[in-house]
Amino acid sequence: MTTHLRSLTLASAVLVALAACGKQEQQPQMPPPEVGVITAQPQTVPLVRDLVGRLTPYRSADVRARVPGWVLKRTYKEGTQVKQGDVLFQLDPAPMQAELRQAQGQLASAEATAKNAKVVAERARSLAPQQYVSRADIDQAEANERSAAAAVQQARGAVENARINLSFTSVIAPISGRAGQQRVTEGALVGQGETTLLTTVDQTDPLYVNFQMSAEELQSLRAAQGAGGVSLSDTQDASVKVIMQNGKAYPQAGTLDFSDVVVDQATGAISLRATVPNPETVLLPGTFVTVEANLGTRSNVFLIPQAAIQRDTNGAYALVVGADNKVVRKEVQIENRALDGKWIVTGGLAAGDKVIGAGLQKTKEGGEVKPIPYEQALAQQQQQQQGKAPAGAAPGGAAKPAQGQAAPQGERKDEPSQAPASGQAQ
Numbered sequence: 001m002t003t004h005l006r007s008l009t010l011a012s013a014v015l016v017a018l019a020a021c022g023k024q025e026q027q028p029q030m031p032p033p034e035v036g037v038i039t040a041q042p043q044t045v046p047l048v049r050d051l052v053g054r055l056t057p058y059r060s061a062d063v064r065a066r067v068p069g070w071v072l073k074r075t076y077k078e079g080t081q082v083k084q085g086d087v088l089f090q091l092d093p094a095p096m097q098a099e100l101r102q103a104q105g106q107l108a109s110a111e112a113t114a115k116n117a118k119v120v121a122e123r124a125r126s127l128a129p130q131q132y133v134s135r136a137d138i139d140q141a142e143a144n145e146r147s148a149a150a151a152v153q154q155a156r157g158a159v160e161n162a163r164i165n166l167s168f169t170s171v172i173a174p175i176s177g178r179a180g181q182q183r184v185t186e187g188a189l190v191g192q193g194e195t196t197l198l199t200t201v202d203q204t205d206p207l208y209v210n211f212q213m214s215a216e217e218l219q220s221l222r223a224a225q226g227a228g229g230v231s232l233s234d235t236q237d238a239s240v241k242v243i244m245q246n247g248k249a250y251p252q253a254g255t256l257d258f259s260d261v262v263v264d265q266a267t268g269a270i271s272l273r274a275t276v277p278n279p280e281t282v283l284l285p286g287t288f289v290t291v292e293a294n295l296g297t298r299s300n301v302f303l304i305p306q307a308a309i310q311r312d313t314n315g316a317y318a319l320v321v322g323a324d325n326k327v328v329r330k331e332v333q334i335e336n337r338a339l340d341g342k343w344i345v346t347g348g349l350a351a352g353d354k355v356i357g358a359g360l361q362k363t364k365e366g367g368e369v370k371p372i373p374y375e376q377a378l379a380q381q382q383q384q385q386q387g388k389a390p391a392g393a394a395p396g397g398a399a400k401p402a403q404g405q406a407a408p409q410g411e412r413k414d415e416p417s418q419a420p421a422s423g424q425a426q
Contacts, residue, residue: 032368036358036377037321038308040349044299045339047221047230051272053211053242053291055283057202058275061175063088065198067096067168068191071184078181082173082201089171089182089198091190096169100162107155114148121145177203178281202285205278209242209254211291212269221295232296235259240274242283243290252277256293302349303342305374308357309334318345319363321354321371327363 065071069091076088121141127133173179180200190196224230238256243249254276263270274291276283283289309316315331322328332348349355356363358377363369 032325032370033359033362034372034377034380035321035356035360035363035369036374037354037371038304038357038374040302040304040345040351040353040355042300042351043303044297045301045303045344046294047232047296047298048337049213049217049293049295050337051211051213051291051293053209053274053289055276055285055287055289056208056210057177057204057285058206058208059175059177059203061173061177061201063171063174063179063198063201064195065089065091065168065171065190066195067091067165068189069093069095069169071186071188071190071198073186074182076173076179078179078199080179082176082179084173084176086173087170088173088179091169091171093166093169096162096166100159100166103155103158103162107152107159110148110151110155114145114152117141117145117148171198173201175201175203177201204281204283204285206254206275207278207283207285209240209274209276209289209291211272211274211293212264212267213272213293215263215268215270218270224298225296229300230296230298233294238296239294240276241292241294242276243292244283245287245289250276250283250289298344298346302345303339304345304349304355305342305357306338307360308355309343309345310360318349319356319360319365320349321356321369325368325371327356327365327367327369329365 072090072092074089076082076086082088121138121144124133124138124141128135128138178201180202182199183197184190190198221230221232225232235256235258240254240256241249242254254274256272256274258271258273260271272293274293304318308318309332310318316334317329317331320328320330330348330353333346335344335346338344354371356369356371357374358381359369
């Protein structure tokens with residue numbers, strides 16, 4: 001009896017195993033997942049570098065007292081625009097006026113002496129033929145004449161110098177620009193022994209933006225230019241864009257106007273400078289900004305959507321569909337900035353590579369996939385997302401009827417009905 005039961009049990013187990021195998025053989029094989037691919041095509045893109053820069057005035061001039069005197073008044077408003085030649089400070093002119101009058105008196109005396117010396121010399125020369133005067137007297141008279149004429153020139157120079165010093169009592173703006181804070185107040189004695197700083201005038205339109213670039217990177221770019229992959233612009237043709245501290249781009253582009261030829265030993269960088277228009281005084285000197293320097297163009301690169309580039313401990317990589325529709329991993333090199341939402345791939349890809357950009361979650365390295373155009377895959381994903389959350393869906397799964405629309409016939413309130421598929425009539 002026991003042997004018979006064991007035989008029946010063994011036979012049942014065999015039948016169950018055979019039935020399971022039959023079901024597995026009947027199950028159809030899953031088709032390979034669809035993935036959206038981008039065909040890599042070589043392109044030429046701007047060669048842009050993001051660098052840190054600092055704004056400085058186009059011109060900056062110290063306004064100093066050039067003669068000693070008391071400050072009577074300040075004639076400008078601090079922080080406003082002034083024009084070259086505008087009076088900024090007025091010093092007490094009385095001492096300089098007195099010096100001018102003294103110099104003018106000395107000039108008048110010298111002119112009188114010179115006039116008398118000329119008359120004496122002419123008289124001596126006229127009496128020479130009659131030998132009424134000796135040759136020595138004539139020579140002395142002519143020497144006195146020349147000496148008196150030189151004294152007149154010296155006195156005239158003193159008068160001119162006194163006039164200049166008097167004009168310096170009106171301290172003017174040496175350049176046009178924005179006048180800064182006053183450094184002295186009314187009543188201060190300035191110019192005693194040294195030129196006293198009164199204020200500073202800065203020209204803020206245009207502005208300079210000074211920045212540095214790694215000498216090593218610049219050398220690599222020049223080497224790439226020699227190989228044909230990079231085309232560097234001339235200094236006068238390179239443009240820059242200023243990104244302000246709030247993250248917004250300044251609307252007016254600047255122009256690179258200076259590139260140093262000496263590497264800074266402390267930083268290993270080369271100094272660069274650009275000129276940026278600033279008519280509305282939006283940019284302020286001394287501000288640190290980000291400079292997007294357009295140095296030329298880079299060719300034979302690939303623009304790949306950011307979603308297609310992944311990273312791990314080994315670096316950046318992309319999944320590519322091979323000739324047999326198998327997924328292949330490729331290590332890539334990318335720039336540190338994106339262009340129009342796409343990474344700039346400079347190495348690792350070849351023209352014609354099918355880079356997977358959509359459906360990455362359904363793939364694995366070595367697996368088989370079905371490639372479709374990237375745009376088509378994005379459209380399908382959008383349709384699926386819209387289908388998962390139809391507008392007005394009820395919690396029970398049934399779509400709420402629109403206002404004024406009757407509920408489907410045969411639907412009971414105590415039994416939830418299944419919502420119709422999108423596009424079907426109710």
